[in-house]
Amino acid sequence: MVRRRGWLPVAACVGIGLNSIRLRGRVGAIDVIESVDHGPPGGAPGSDDPHAQRPPYVLLLASGVRLGPEHRRAADAYARRHGCEVLDLVPAEMSAHRILDLARMVDPSTYRSARLARGRGAFQAVLVDAEVLARTGLTTADSTDLTDLTDLTEAELVAVLETCKRHAAASTDLAVLPGLVGAEPDDGRTRLSVHRAAYAWEPARRVLPALRDAAILLGATSNPLAALAAVTMSWLQPVAVGGSRLWVTPGTLRRSMLTRRRGALLQLVGMPSRTRDLLGAPTIGPDPATCPRAPRPIRTAGRLTPTEIAEKRSQYRRELAGGLDRFLESPRTTCPWCGGNDLSVRMNGRDVSQGKPGRFRYDRCGDCGHVFQNPRLSFEGLDFYYRDFYDGLGAAMIEEVFGFSPGPYLHRASLSIPTPRRWLDVGGGHGHFCNVARTVWPTTSFDALDIGAGIEEAERRRWVDRAYRGLFPDIAADLADQYDVISMFHYLEHTRDPLAELDAAALALA
Structure with missing residues (x-):
């Protein structure tokens, strides 16, 4: 008779099997770049391709990744043909843990259309439209002076993809590129840095594999056959998930059990720690030491450096010295x-x-x-x-809170009204509502207004067509009779003079 603990490895077997089926379906949904276009990269002027006049793509490669010119042309042609402004290139052959991580992080069936989805991929090679890359602020060069960038870390490509997805919300995708040679297998430490960057705000996802292994170990003495089956299924899971589309690099499957477990154990170290805000009060957030550093020539957009934080602290102290x-x-x-x-x-x-x-x-x-x-x-x-609530020090946390789910924004936008010509979202924050509302009203022009710098970032991301920064009553006269709809979500209760805000809305409505 099986003791109660003996059912733990049985449950692990069932979980691994069902999850493998789910992940295999995701991998099977990733498109494969098959044909090689022998034309020049970036599109030939005067061709019939409607995307041929797009700015050239910039290729960002992780250290050790290799891509031949013919495969680069194929990737460029695929991106142009499918209207991709950002395209994560997936090697057809990867180490075991990279296959699993890719399948766990990305659902290809919804990835491109999900306007609030995190930028995710294989973190090996990324094609980015030069104009999009220039808008992100990840580089100091403009779109006419950008060149391919190599020797980036995979953790840095996490930050690149997250930022680029926000600036190309509905034109970011991924595809398998046979011929792309991925980075060399690592001992688990590279995976650790990738997980710390990708799951900075989802710490539980970093330890779930370790919990699965703990369940198997707890029941091993009571049900050794089931425990052995669970371990075997876990070991062969990358092969089952990759199927015929992604292959495990020869030799890595044998070592993958130890490599993956080492990474899981390392995940238990460096979980989100208590840090302190600008005024010394404790707050919860990702440990800055685990976040990807801004390398040359890529820099991290929107993340304050320790020097900038120290300057802000000094500024706050000077202001507080004058009293409240x-x-x-x-x-x-x-x-x-x-x-x-x-x-x-x-x-x-x-x-x-x-x-x-x-x-x-x-x-x-x-x-x-x-x-x-x-x-x-x-x-x-x-x-x-x-200050530092919607932008600055608080920008990353607000991004996570506002971008958690599109559901509330879809609910707000789904109104039984004639198609609006122009819509103004007052108190638009970072533009999350306008970004999602476009899926309901694709032909509507969305503008937004707020007092914070985040609204200008929304315009750079093209989440809003035009951003107004300032107080609504001060700007309303310039917006008279221009808008069919004005929304004020979680806004009116924060204003200094609600009646003046409503007068401004009446003035701006057509």
């Missing part, structure tokens, strides 16, 4: 919504997001029920408390 009074206006004695004077204190709060100092009182109007901050923030206070 200037960040608040004089208290009101009447309700800003109805004008009533029956006010009572509802609660006192503080900055729970960044830990910046200050206490904030909220009053409730007895006549209309409106709750408002009293006294409200001054313009200087808005700048102080919103």
Whole structure:
């Protein structure tokens, strides 16, 4: 009779089998670049190809990866033919763990159309439209002065693909390129750096294989046959997942059990650690030491260096030395919504997001029920408390929060209305709503407005057609009668004067 622990390796066998079927389906959905175009890279001027006039592609290669000129031409032709601005090139032959990692990270059936999906791939070779690469800020050169870049680390290509996918939200894809020679197999440390970069905000995914192995070990003495079967299935899983499309590099399968386990053990070290924000308050986030460093000639866009963080700390200390009074206006004695004077204190709060100092009182109007901050923030206070929340130090975390799921944005955009000609999203943040709403209204022009620098990044990503940075009431006169729809998601309750915001909306509506 099998003891209770003996069912653990049985469950592991079932899980490995079902997961292998799922991952094999993903690999089978990756397109293969078969034909070799003997034309010049980048497209020949005057050809009938509608994508021939696109800027040339820049090739980014991981260290040790090799690509012949004929295969480069085939990749360029495929990217042009399929309208790809970013194309991750997958070697047909890879080490065992790279096959598994690729299948786990990418669902090819939805990858291109998922506008908020993380940029993922094999991290060996990436073709990027020169104009897109210039917009990302990953290089200091413009689109006319970009050349192929080699000897990048695979962890650096993680950052490249994540950034490029955001700037080519619906034109990023991946394809298998036979003839592309991948990087040499590693001892697990390269895989560790890739996982730390790719799963910086998903730490649980880095230890799931180790938990599976622990379950097998716990039940090994009670059910040794099932444990042996589970280990064998795990060992052969890369072959089953790759199928006829991706092959395990000769010799690596034999060592893959040890290589993959070493990487899993290393994952248990360096999990997200407690760091401190600009003012010394503790916060949770990825350990900067595990994040990919900005190499030459690629630099990491949007991530602050230790020097920049130190400068920000000094700036905050100088501002705090002047006291907090200037960040608040004089208290009101009447309700800003109805004008009533029956006010009572509802609660006192503080900055729970960044830990910046200050206490904030909220009053409730007895006549209309409106709750408002009293006294409200001054313009200087808005700048102080919103700084580094949507951009700067907080940009990476906000990116993860806003990009977690397209569901809420699709729900907001799915309105039973005639097709809008122009849509203005006020308080647009980084443009996530506009980016996703295009799948519902593909012919609508989406503009957005916000006070933070993130809205300008949204325009660079082409998530919005035009970005306005500033306060809506100050800009409304320039936008009079231009928009069919104006949205204010999680915005109106944050404004200093809601009535002025609604007057601005009435003015901007056609």
